[in-house]
Structures are given as C-alpha cells and as structure tokens.
C-alpha cells in the first residue's frame with residue numbers, strides 16, 4: 033500500500049481561510065521541521081464560536097484570532113493536546129473571551145521516565161495548561177448550532193484528542209493524522225501501542241474529511257489511515273529483521289534501516305525505533321535486557 037503525502041499548502045498567515053461551512057482556519061507563523069508551515073487554529077460556528085487549538089504563545093497569532101473572532105462571543109476553546117505549538121495561547125484567549133477550555137486533561141507522558149532517561153520532547157510540552165472541562169471518549173460538547181464529539185486518540189501525546197464536528201463528516205485530527213507527514217511517536221511522551229490503537233479507532237469511523245493541526249486536509253481519510261498503519265507495520269517488520277540479523281542496539285538498527293536518511297535526523301529516528309521496540313517488547317515479540325530505553329540491549333523473542 034502506498035502512502036501519498038500531500039505537501040501542498042498555502043499558510044496565508046494572519047488571514048482567516050474558510051475551509052468548510054462555518055469552519056475557518058487560521059495558521060500561526062511558527063513553521064519548523066515538526067510544525068510544517070505552522071499550527072492550524074480553527075474557528076467553528078457563525079455567531080457564538082468555538083476555537084480549536086489556539087496555538088503557540090505568539091502575539092501576532094493572538095491578534096489575528098481576535099480579528100477573525102470579530103467581537104463575536106466564544107463559548108469554548110478546544111485543545112487537542114498539550115504541546116507548545118497547540119495549547120499555550122488558550123490562557124490569554126480565555127482571559128479575553130471568558131470561554132471554557134476543553135481537553136482530555138493536563139499534560140502527562142505515556143509512561144514514567146526510566147532512571148537516567150531524559151524526556152526528549154520535554155521542551156515541547158505545555159505543563160501549565162489545565163482544562164476547565166475534561167472530556168472522555170465519545171463525550172459531546174454542545175455549542176451554538178454546532179456540537180463536538182471527543183475522539184480520544186493517544187499516541188503522539190498521551191492526552192491527544194481529535195474532535196468530530198457532529199453532522200458534518202469533519203474530524204479535527206490534530207497531530208494524530210496529517211496529510212503532509214507521519215506523526216511523531218516518541219516515548220515517553222507518546223506510545224506506539226496507543227498510536228496504532230488510535231489509527232484502528234479512526235478506521236472504525238466514517239469521517240468524510242480530516243482537518244489536521246498542520247497542513248491541508250486529508251480528503252480520503254480511510255485510505256490514508258490504512259496507509260499509515262501499513263507504513264508502521266513495514267517499519268516494525270524491518271526492526272524485527274534487524275534483531276534477527278544480530279543488531280542489538282537502537283543506533284545499529286537506525287544505521288541499517290535509515291541508511292538513506294540525513295544522519296542529523298538519526299536522533300529522531302532512534303526515538304521512533306524505541307517506540308516500536310517498546311511496543312514489540314510489550315507484545316512479547318522482542319526482548320530487552322531492562323525496561324526498554326534508548327540504550328537498552330534488544331534481541332528477538334525466539
């Protein structure tokens with residue numbers, strides 16, 4: 033199964049872009065290797081509004097949001113997950129609008145840190161955000177002629193939630209599924225077993241289109257999510273093959289299977305391999321001399 037990434041995207045910083053009936057996208061000017069052209073905030077509704085993912089702590093983006101809100105009341109601020117490119121502006125936007133913040137919960141990692149382990153994505157975590165309203169899986173929040181259903185999708189982050197705009201076929205997929213790239217799944221912040229279960233959960237839904245946290249829409253979501261799943265399964269098989277071939281450390285495995293990747297990206301690749309190994313050890317398909325960490329010694333299960 034081939035996975036076609038769509039990198040076409042016009043960020044139009046500061047300008048509201050209508051992407052669906054009563055849904056406007058506003059992209060923050062925070063481009064990077066991880067955020068693509070920047071973070072997408074979405075404004076939902078026409079009279080009393082909801083904002084999804086206010087974005088990074090950025091004055092210009094806050095001003096652009098306030099301009100786009102144009103004096104209308106904002107009842108809710110939805111936050112997909114607590115990474116610094118998505119949640120920090122919630123605090124100032126809440127102070128300006130009086131809106132209720134809604135999320136799965138405050139920041140947490142997918143598992144406790146191992147002794148001597150550092151959280152590589154720690155700098156990207158927003159540990160200040162605490163939602164006013166905590167939503168469970170399937171919970172619906174009603175607004176002014178819109179309602180949003182929480183679809184909990186841990187993996188990229190432990191508290192990651194997608195939100196379905198009921199009755200429209202739109203799923204705000206945030207960083208779980210994006211058209212331009214695979215999402216980063218790196219322990220201890222994220223977990224591969226959660227991520228794969230969250231892909232499976234979306235395969236079981238019938239959303240028409242995804243509006244992600246970065247880049248443009250995913251227009252054939254079912255096919256695309258199946259492709260993402262296949263892509264991870266191929267990577268998993270390659271890692272198991274390296275274990276059988278005698279590689280026992282993450283750097284060895286990375287050197288073998290990321291041969292064509294810029295060595296500067298090998299650190300990130302190592303975290304992705306660790307995510308797979310943690311999952312494989314958990315499923316009894318690989319062995320580790322200790323709780324799986326970046327410097328553990330790995331072997332095939334049989």
Ligand SMILES: [Zn+2]
Nearest residue numbers: 115117207245
């Ligand atoms: Zn993001």
